[in-house]
Amino acid sequence: MAAGDRTAAYATFVRYLPLLTFEAQPGLGLGIRKELLRRRGVIASGMTRVGTVPSAELLAELGEVLDALAVQPTSKPLVP
Numbered sequence: 050m051a052a053g054d055r056t057a058a059y060a061t062f063v064r065y066l067p068l069l070t071f072e073a074q075p076g077l078g079l080g081i082r083k084e085l086l087r088r089r090g091v092i093a094s095g096m097t098r099v100g101t102v103p104s105a106e107l108l109a110e111l112g113e114v115l116d117a118l119a120v121q122p123t124s125k126p127l128v129p
Contacts, residue, residue, distance in 0.1 A: 064118065071114050077103070081111060088121075 050058040072081045080103040084095040095102050103111070115121055 068114055068118060071111065077107065081107070084108065084111060 072078050072085075074081070079097050080095060080101065083092065083097060084103050086092045087095045
């Protein structure tokens with residue numbers, strides 16, 4: 050959008066929409082976001098303040114979403 054290319058911006062949004070939707074699940078979103086940060090090496094644990102970590106099933110589903118998008122968390126920024 051900053052470059053004025055609405056088509057490319059929309060294509061990027063649509064590509065990542067499954068991850069955005071998965072992450073927006075009530076009660077689960079924070080744990081999913083923290084797990085993504087953990088996988089990028091930003092934090093050491095995906096544990097939330099209430100002392101929970103995403104279940105093995107949820108982590109497997111997250112992996113499936115990332116695989117479908119052909120992306121894996123990386124420590125490199127997505128945008129320079």
